[in-house]
Amino acid sequence: MSAKIHPVEQRFFAELLSGVVLNPGQLKRCWFARTQVSAPAGSYSVKFPRLEVVLRGEYGNVLEADQKALAQGDMLFIPANGVNQPAWHKDVLLLGIVFAPAYLSLTFHDKRAGQQGFQRVRKCEIPHHNRGELVHLLQALTSLGANPDDQAIIQPLCLSLLQCCRKILTEPTVEKLARGPFLYQSMCTWIQDNYARDVTRENTATLFNITPNHVSRLFQQQGNMGFVDYLRWVRMGKAKMILQKYHLTIDEVARRCGYPDGDYFSRLFKREFGVTPGEYRDRFL
Secondary structure, three states: OOOOOOHHHHHHHHHHHHHHHOOHHHOOOEEEOEEOOOOOOOOEEOOOOEEEEEEEEEEEEOOOHHHOOEEOOOEEEEOOOEEEOEEOOOOEEEEEEEEOOOEEEEEEEEEOOOOOOOEEEEEEEEEOOOOOHHHHHHHHHHHHOOOOOOHHHHHHHHHHHHHHHHHHHHOOOOOOOOHHHHHHHHHHHHHHHHOOOOOOHHHHHHHOOOOHHHHHHHHHHHOOOOHHHHHHHHHHHHHHHHHHHOOOOHHHHHHHOOOOOHHHHHHHHHHHHOOOHHHHHHOOO
16 A cells, blocks of 8 residues: 555545535445455456446446446445456446555546547545444445345445545545554554454454564554554453453353463463453452
8 A cells, every 4th residue: 555645636536426425316226246266367356345336338247147237326346355357348437446454445447448448547545444334334235245136225335335435535634644653553453343353463464465574563663562462452351341241151252352262262361360261250240
């Protein structure tokens, strides 16, 4: 991700999104691409969710028979690790948005089928902590991919997603943080939201497109504990909250906090707080 934001491109995409969200009646059906074991030749896949909006003309996803001729106002949602194969056979203006954990990546395609080889592309990347409302909307859309005909729910979600993007583009504070502090805060936020998963320094580095050593340096320079210590601190804090509020087995508490081994979790908990998880929970009975 580029550390520099281009104001001209930012304004362009803000105005583009304004034209969409202020005319919601122009938005039509949202189609869904699927995840596949391997991406066929000529297809396109990224590890983050994407939304494509046909602004004018016709666009298609070759991999799905019913998506080969998406018209103006149609949308295509590609979940994380989803695959689509663009069809550029006709004139089309297309807006694409990638929702990465620490930034939005926006792309505008101006494809003229009548002009051999012509395709004008404009891009903009905006640093942003993609959490809260944005994450919930993306999760909801991903889940609704199993029921793609429920457009009465899906279309308002897409509009809300586009409204969030417009708000991010028009926020005056996007350039206040330097890249290092911003990446550090973004990783902390991501860990807080994903602590129950298999989080490692390596897969976090891959997600944020930096090296594992860079992850370690950012935690050393920007925070007061290392990456592993921070991850454990978040998980143990969540474990205390779960033990206080819910009557679950220790193995289940461990699993919900990202530890597949209940015994290992118990040893870590006692080392951290001086009591076992069971003894800690007994205090709140």
